Structure formats: structure tokens, C-alpha cells
Amino acid sequence: MKRNALVFVALFVAILAMLASGKYLDRTRKHGPIALVGNVQGVPAPDFTLPSLDGRKVKLSDFRGKAVLLNFWATWCPPCKVEMPWFEDLQKQYAQDGLVVLGVAMDDTAPATIAKFASDLGVNYEVLLGTDKVSDDYGDVQYLPTTFYIGRDGTIVDKMTGLLDRKDIENAVRKTLGTTYKPANSPLNQADASIKEAVAAKVNSPKDSSR
């Protein structure tokens, strides 16, 4: 009876091991094991250097200190093109607070076609040409759109897949900008600015002659 139980436990462990190895092998591609699987919050965003549409090399780590919205998309993905004008608006709205939007086009299409597609949607943020390697590094990005929100310290704050509400996207942007985030044009910041100006004026003013 005791021996049966032992055999049963051993088999169960073996099955679990097979399950784990099966999943691991399934997720392994020609570029090696996939780095990002499961909960990616707090994980350092894999660095990459990708060509932009105009041929420049763009490196993710060059944006350290900024909040980065990294959106994987494709011209053949209708839900992706719904989000892209929203990203453009958010880039304009939050750029002064430190938001950078990077689009990664996962197309086999010519760069000129991708550029025209983005331009037709009014996109002015940086669009990069994606590779299988970057897709794999970010957990085998198969489901588009997929967006990673990368904090100022280079770690992933959030990952969102599929088309979401604009409100959810904006909330993620604000979260990525920082928990103490205050919009640059908010009354609080304006108040801060007034105080700073008053202090500066006081500091720079001629000494009070009555002293």
C-alpha cells in the first residue's frame, strides 16, 4: 500500500516535469529561451536596438529616465490601428511629463508601406521595424496589439494585450509615469510653479535696505 502511494507520487511528479518541459520547449525558438513569460511586472525590459523607418538605430535603454509605451503592432491588424491615434494623442499630452511612445511594426512589409500606414493614421511617434528576436525577448509577441509600459527605471510596469479602452491605456500611462505623477499643467503643478517663482523672486531681489 505504502509502495503504491510512492509510485503514484513519483508518477505525478514525472507528469508535472513533463508538463513543464513541454511548455518550455514549446516556447523555445531559434533565438533561445523566451525571456518574458508569466507576470512581467517589475521585470527589467529587455534592451534592443531596432531600425527606425528612416534608417536610424534606436536603442530602448537610451530612453532610461522616461516612461516608455512600447506597442507591438502590424499593418494587417485592424484592432492595432484603433489604438495608434490614441497613442499619438497621449504622446502629445504626456510628452512634457516624460512619456515616449515607441511603435514596433511586426510586418514583413516594406518600410515605406509601414510609414504610409502610420502617417495616414496621423502617427508621429517613433515607429521601429520589429524582428523575431525582439518578439521572442518580449515573450513571443504573437497577439497584436500588445503593449508594454516601461517605467523610468527600465522595468516593466504593465503589459496589456488586445484592444482596450482608451481610459485603460491612459491609466496605464499615468501609472508608468510614476505613482507621484502630477500633470505638468495641473493646478497643483501650477501652484508649485508660482511658489518657485515667488521664492526665486525673493532670493534674487535686492537686499532689504532696512536690515
Next chain:
Amino acid sequence: MRRSAAFIAMLLLLAGLVLAQGFGDKPPVEMAPVGSVQVKAGGSKNVSLDFRIGSEYHINSHTPKSPLLIPTVLKLSGPEQVTVADLKYPAGQDMSFPFSPDEKLSVYSGDFTVDALLKIAANVPAGTYPVSGTLRFQACDHSACYPPKNIPVQFQVTVVK
């Protein structure tokens, strides 16, 4: 007792093996098996190839409304004795989706059939000839899309005199 434990263990082992092979990652489109295809030498035959799309997906039709959308395309090739003379795709359904309610896309969903017209030259000896190829499609669900994918298409043609 020992027998039932062994039986349960065997069931778990099988379940584990199935899952380990990525059972949950089945493609959005699957092809139904093709029955016996018999053609007389010198004759022709229409072969219906049936495909089933997973209930949560749709794929672009053969003639999507935008050149940027990836059409469903069947490519077949056989030995020189079997010629694929024509392929007939079904018309797409014009549908709108939550991600673009104002835009109609030409798609397939559910089951669809592509008809392949095969021609056999008169001098082809009797025998069985394999025909193979791929169906290329690009699938989306209600909120996202998957990269284009190819699934294998295979059937056999028996040439009779």
C-alpha cells in the same frame, strides 16, 4: 487497489503527455480529412477541401477589402501527373467587429470550403499520387490579431484506368 492506482497514474500520464505537446495551442483553422479521391486517367475531378475556423476567430477572405490585409490563400502542388487547374474560394462575409464598428471586413468564420479542380493526363498510369500544400491565413478574434500562419494540406488522388 494496485490496479486502480496504476490505471489512474496511466490516465494522468496520458493527460500530461497531451498537455506537454501543447494541446492548448491548436491553430485557429483546421482542415477536415479528405475522403477518397478517384479520377480516371484523362479526366478531371473537383475536390472540396473543408476547413473549420475556431469559434472565437475569423480570418480574412481570399479577397479582403484592403491590400494591407492578408488574404487566405491555398497553395497546392502534386506530382507532374496531377495538375491543379483551378481553385475556387468562397465569397467572404462582410462583417464589422467591435474594434472597428464602422468598417466592414471581408472574412470567413465557421466552416468554409475551397474547391480544387484536378486534371489528370491521359497517359498517367494507375496508382496513388499525393497532393500537398498549405493554407495561409491570418486570424483575429474580437480584440486582437495573430500573425499569418500556414497549415499543411494533404490528400491523395487515386488514378484509375
